[in-house]
Amino acid sequence: TLNIIALEFRNYYVIHYNLTGLNYKYCNILQVSLENFGGDGIDYSFVFDTKKWFYSDEDAINDAKSTTLLNGFDLIISKHTKGGRVKILKCKRGEHYKGKNVYINKVVSRRTKKKACGCQFEIKVKQVAETTSWMIHTSQDEKKGFHNHSFVVYPEGHRQVSGIIQSTKKIIRDMTVAQTKPEHILVAVKEKNLGDHANRRHIYNYREKLRRESFVGRDVTTQLLHLTTSSSYIVYINVDLDTNALTHIFMAYSDLVSLFQTYYWYVGIDSTYKTNMY
Incomplete structure (x- = not known):
């Protein structure tokens, strides 16, 4: 279950309900000592499908990232081991927090974009032995199933969680070709894709990505000469x-x-x- 809407403590267990309130899953409450930056003390290993086989490591990683984004946190590929047969994915906020204050009620807000707080959440994507398939594995270390920070509540402003969907990208691409201004593109996106959380920065970034892709490896001067000769x-x-x-x-x-x-x-x-x- 991905959406937790109720918690009940019974005999040192937590019951996780989904939106229907019918299906649930048990997990032990583990006493883990972590620097607390707003974590809820819940082991989130259960949200991953550890029985599904994937055709490639990319498919498995994308599935894991999609699952985490639905829950309000993001994963990054930390490293590759065993000749690339094992991919270790960690929470994006897993870098060690370098500040002097540890407790959330004493932390002084710093003027920085870094959000690292030492979160130890980790999963692995492994190649199945003697096959070309891949599977998602959760960690056996009790510390690596928990987050020591709060999750994203409102996706606006969080690039990895909000992003833009494919239909939004198509609108931006088509209107950019038509020489439409970014502010008008944003209005069209909000009218057609109400569920998307695109903002003006998303529009600018994707337009820049399209412009860079059109270079096809050419530098600025070569691109200018290419456009003039092709026109x-x-x-x-x-x-x-x-x-x-x-x-x-x-x-x-x-x-x-x-x-x-x-x-x-x-x-x-x-x-x-x-x-x-x-």
Whole structure:
């Protein structure tokens, strides 16, 4: 069960209910000593499907991450062992907390984006012996099933938990091609995908990702020349032979050149080194 809505203490056990209130799962309450930053003392190993076989390690890792995101925390790949046959995934907040204060009621808020607090939660993705399949394994160490911090309640502002869904990405991609401004794209996303938690930063980041992907390994200058030639521009460049650096570039649209060749009278706009709207 992924959504915990009730807890009852009976004979040192915790009953985990799902949204229907019908199915539940027992787990022992373990006395684990961790630095407390708002943890609830619950072993979350039970949320993973440890009996399912996956075709690849990537499928198993994605399934584990999807499960954790539904519960309000995130996993990262910590390391690979045994020749890559074992992948260790840890809580994203697992880095040791470097502050002097330990107790949550005494911690002074620091001006930093780091959220590490020494969480020891850990699972493993292992290749099944003599097969190409993979499985998720929870840790036998009692400390590695608990979180010592609170989870995400509101996904807004948490990039890994909120993110943007595929339909939102398609909207951003199509409207970016149509030269739509980011603020208008955000309005369209909120109208069509009410369940998504996209904000303006998501729009900017994904637009930048699309722009970088269009480079296909080219640098900025090479990308500029690629766009001009693919759009039928007439291009002349000068290169310093000693430094191999681009010194001058001239470009003009082919239809415009044809107009100038037909009509000899034209208006010239003097341009300087300053960047302007022309």
